[in-house]
Amino acid sequence: MNVLRTKDEIGQFRKQLKEAGLSLGLVPTMGALHQGHLQLVQRACKENQSVLVSIFVNPTQFNNPSDLENYPKTLESDLAKLQDLNCPIAVFAPEISEMYGDDPSARNYDFGMLENVMEGVYRPGHFDGVATIVEALLQLILPDRVYFGEKDYQQLQIIRELVRQRQIPVTIVPCPIVREKDGLAMSSRNVLLTKRLRGEAPFLYEILKEAKNTFGTKNASEIEQYAREAFQKHPDLKLEYFCVADAETLLPIGSKTKEVNKKYRAFVSAYLGGIRLIDNLALN
Numbered sequence: 001m002n003v004l005r006t007k008d009e010i011g012q013f014r015k016q017l018k019e020a021g022l023s024l025g026l027v028p029t030m031g032a033l034h035q036g037h038l039q040l041v042q043r044a045c046k047e048n049q050s051v052l053v054s055i056f057v058n059p060t061q062f063n064n065p066s067d068l069e070n071y072p073k074t075l076e077s078d079l080a081k082l083q084d085l086n087c088p089i090a091v092f093a094p095e096i097s098e099m100y101g102d103d104p105s106a107r108n109y110d111f112g113m114l115e116n117v118m119e120g121v122y123r124p125g126h127f128d129g130v131a132t133i134v135e136a137l138l139q140l141i142l143p144d145r146v147y148f149g150e151k152d153y154q155q156l157q158i159i160r161e162l163v164r165q166r167q168i169p170v171t172i173v174p175c176p177i178v179r180e181k182d183g184l185a186m187s188s189r190n191v192l193l194t195k196r197l198r199g200e201a202p203f204l205y206e207i208l209k210e211a212k213n214t215f216g217t218k219n220a221s222e223i224e225q226y227a228r229e230a231f232q233k234h235p236d237l238k239l240e241y242f243c244v245a246d247a248e249t250l251l252p253i254g255s256k257t258k259e260v261n262k263k264y265r266a267f268v269s270a271y272l273g274g275i276r277l278i279d280n281l282a283l284n
Ligand SMILES: Nc1ncnc2c1ncn2[C@@H]1O[C@H](COP(=O)(O)OP(=O)(O)OP(=O)(O)O)[C@@H](O)[C@H]1O
Pocket: 028, 029, 030, 031, 036, 037, 040, 147, 148, 149, 150, 151, 152, 175, 176, 177, 178, 179, 185, 186, 187, 188, 189, 190
């Protein structure tokens, strides 16, 4: 596996691809790879002649120091999983100083309402950190396509806006959420759950499915109220938000009337024994 560590190595890699006329797909990750990531990589392999997977635990997007400290780091097994896919993949795994010099701080962005709801409220500064590193990666690597999972749906919308604002010439490819057999959205943080709490985790998806089933008959406020009450019967789960929103603007519907030509999604975030989980589902 070709593992690149520096910006200079990326420059050479990019030059070689350009000379050979090969297209490049980028899959940005923070490592601890699971099947959700691998689906993004496989899709990138189908749609591009070469693929770069970045593995970088970006410090500036962590609003909680213990979350950063506990974040799983498994580079060797990540490389083995990518190797097993048998496609032309290189990995970019830089040190923090390579990306940030001696000042790991985020730039300030203005994403309007997109950053003032849900994750933006509960993880202050998070999207500035995400946008800082994603912009740096895109400007450095200049991929033809970049792949993001819909599990982090708000992040996807923020990156669409970032690419629009900065006029970065790249195609964003959104990829569906990959789930465990019991419905839990795959996530690197799932390995941090104890066996008992892991058993409680599929409730997030169950309540999202109930929202979808009742979307035709109930209004958004009723669905949210129902979800809040349902969470109270699961004391291990500490609900942060359950929100029914416009899938494009992410503005909550609240008690407004649904519009027939619009797409809506439900979003949930909850703590399970100190581990923060998020999920979302299309409602129509
Ligand atoms: N279950 C999944 N289905 C589809 N895409 C996913 C899934 N999990 C992660 N991704 C995507 O993989 C990319 C890298 O995500 P990241 O490395 O943060 O992993 P993660 O599993 O989301 O970890 P965590 O949420 O615990 O930070 C993101 O675009 C993310 O949306």
